Amino acid sequence: MKNQEHLSLSVLLLLFAAWGANGENILVWYTEGSHWINLKPVLETLVDKGHKVTVLVPSSSMFMNVSEPSRFGYEPFNVSFSLEEATKFFEEYLYFSMYEIDHLGYLQMYIKYMDLMKLDLQFSLKLLDGVLKSEKVMKRLKEGKYDLLFSDPIYPGSDLLAEILDIPLVFSLRFSLVHNWERYCAQLPAPPSFVPGAMSKLTDKMDFFERVWNFIFYALQDITIYDVYWKELNRYYSEIKGTPINACEMMGRADIWLIRTYWDFDFPRPFLPNFIFVGGIHGRPAKPLPEDIEEFVQSSGDAGIVVFTLGSFIKNITTERGNMIASALAQIPQKILWRYSGEKPATLGANTRIYDWIPQNDLLGHPKTRAFITHGGTNGIYEAIYHGVPMLGLPMFADQPDNLVHVEAKGAARVLNMNFMTTEDLRDAVNAVINEKSYKESAMQLSRIHHDRPISPLDEAVFWIEYTIRNKGAKHLRVQAHELTWYQYHSLDVAVFFLFIVLFIMYLFIKTCSFCFRRCCGRKSTTKRKAE
Numbered sequence: 001m002k003n004q005e006h007l008s009l010s011v012l013l014l015l016f017a018a019w020g021a022n023g024e025n026i027l028v029w030y031t032e033g034s035h036w037i038n039l040k041p042v043l044e045t046l047v048d049k050g051h052k053v054t055v056l057v058p059s060s061s062m063f064m065n066v067s068e069p070s071r072f073g074y075e076p077f078n079v080s081f082s083l084e085e086a087t088k089f090f091e092e093y094l095y096f097s098m099y100e101i102d103h104l105g106y107l108q109m110y111i112k113y114m115d116l117m118k119l120d121l122q123f124s125l126k127l128l129d130g131v132l133k134s135e136k137v138m139k140r141l142k143e144g145k146y147d148l149l150f151s152d153p154i155y156p157g158s159d160l161l162a163e164i165l166d167i168p169l170v171f172s173l174r175f176s177l178v179h180n181w182e183r184y185c186a187q188l189p190a191p192p193s194f195v196p197g198a199m200s201k202l203t204d205k206m207d208f209f210e211r212v213w214n215f216i217f218y219a220l221q222d223i224t225i226y227d228v229y230w231k232e233l234n235r236y237y238s239e240i241k242g243t244p245i246n247a248c249e250m251m252g253r254a255d256i257w258l259i260r261t262y263w264d265f266d267f268p269r270p271f272l273p274n275f276i277f278v279g280g281i282h283g284r285p286a287k288p289l290p291e292d293i294e295e296f297v298q299s300s301g302d303a304g305i306v307v308f309t310l311g312s313f314i315k316n317i318t319t320e321r322g323n324m325i326a327s328a329l330a331q332i333p334q335k336i337l338w339r340y341s342g343e344k345p346a347t348l349g350a351n352t353r354i355y356d357w358i359p360q361n362d363l364l365g366h367p368k369t370r371a372f373i374t375h376g377g378t379n380g381i382y383e384a385i386y387h388g389v390p391m392l393g394l395p396m397f398a399d400q401p402d403n404l405v406h407v408e409a410k411g412a413a414r415v416l417n418m419n420f421m422t423t424e425d426l427r428d429a430v431n432a433v434i435n436e437k438s439y440k441e442s443a444m445q446l447s448r449i450h451h452d453r454p455i456s457p458l459d460e461a462v463f464w465i466e467y468t469i470r471n472k473g474a475k476h477l478r479v480q481a482h483e484l485t486w487y488q489y490h491s492l493d494v495a496v497f498f499l500f501i502v503l504f505i506m507y508l509f510i511k512t513c514s515f516c517f518r519r520c521c522g523r524k525s526t527t528k529r530k531a532e
């Protein structure tokens, strides 16, 4: 009796605590690298607002350590490959993107890229096995009573899990790199005449041949992605569910798509009610710098400083390239803070300091900052836009070349190719970005647009997640396009119907004419014959 009372009291207390916090229970799909950096501020805000956030973490995770204390709950799962194998594959991909790609013909590049994509999918499916095929993990997830699944779909399968757990799904992504998720699966309108394909390196202003290329690009994308991605995923999903499943259709059932760009950086395009553009989620004002860094920054005088990073993934570059970059930087009047953990270049100038880590956002927000040399990751670009800093782009891989095409088209950046640039190219480009007024002005303009919105991107992302939980999904924002066939979507059946009507009217017209013609002429010829 005593025990029972005790038990019901604690249950009551637990219920009360849950009710008191008014928190929802949010499950987060596993991810890595910049994708995780992007989700984190949203998750932190959700925790601040009293929600419970639990992140799925694979045993092979590069970025998360479930033993470390954290504000998020972790749901660990085992995968059949090691962190070393994953790292090795990633390095191969980096090497291909950074060095090989510029020296291959189109066909070789395409074949190699497709091979890498297939391998990548195999890794993704092994990760997925760790969740969906583990009775232990699935049992825990079902017992977890989650209210929503939040996911960056870079690792596939979250849509299937949301379906199995029967909970709403919110996606967050920059865009689907080489894939066709938004356009093909989520029905986001993308007229090839003015919406450049992701990774095509085109802008929204295309001449005739660029439009031809963009048109072909979309078609090629749909065909190749089906072959290397959807076919395999359909097989996998069907095996798990035991009935034939179209994985692309399942992805299209996501309630909300939080796209991590905005009209500062992206080209204007048509969109759907369940697409929200939240670029710049992690933007925040600069904090004071650590003392030693501040001292170095102040020593730059009126010339100011340049911030230089190639992102969290690039630990070292070749010695030759390192020397070339260092000697170019040695020739500019600014002081340079270079985030780099590779071997120290021999040609490093007295004006350049190398750091293992830099407080990038705080540096970009410093009044002495004149330019940002970047690999073109969205996070860095958004920090630069937030603070209005002009950029010099040295794109490496993934979405980086395309990102920098955007900033260049908006006038706030210059872009060089790491593999072909010379010391002079780099020196002149840095000088141009700093000294030609147009770069700074364009960067300031982007910054104004970025800040001039009714609600901050972070609050907007959080709002839509809470909205989806409150309304138990957002199916009311879903366009009927999902239910149409491709010929209905393009009204081809209606066009064919009209064509038939027109043909029928023409037929009637011709018939009537020929009838009248025969009547008149027939009579004439008989009168003629009579006269003869």
Ligand SMILES: *[C@@H]1O[C@H](CO)[C@@H](O)[C@H](O)[C@H]1NC(C)=O
Residues within 6 Å of the ligand: 065, 066, 067, 068
């Ligand atoms: C994870 O964190 C724990 C506790 O801080 C530490 O002992 C362990 O070495 C870490 N593991 C990795 C792989 O970093």
Ligand SMILES: *[C@@H]1O[C@H](CO)[C@@H](O)[C@H](O)[C@H]1NC(C)=O
Residues within 6 Å of the ligand: 076, 077, 078, 134, 136, 137
């Ligand atoms: C992962 O593997 C370890 C060691 O084999 C085991 O102790 C643990 O329970 C497994 N975790 C899950 C979630 O299956």
Ligand SMILES: *[C@@H]1O[C@H](CO)[C@@H](O)[C@H](O)[C@H]1NC(C)=O
Residues within 6 Å of the ligand: 316, 317, 318, 319
């Ligand atoms: C980077 O460093 C590692 C280990 O120090 C080395 O094995 C590798 O060759 C280096 N890569 C480049 C591109 O220099």
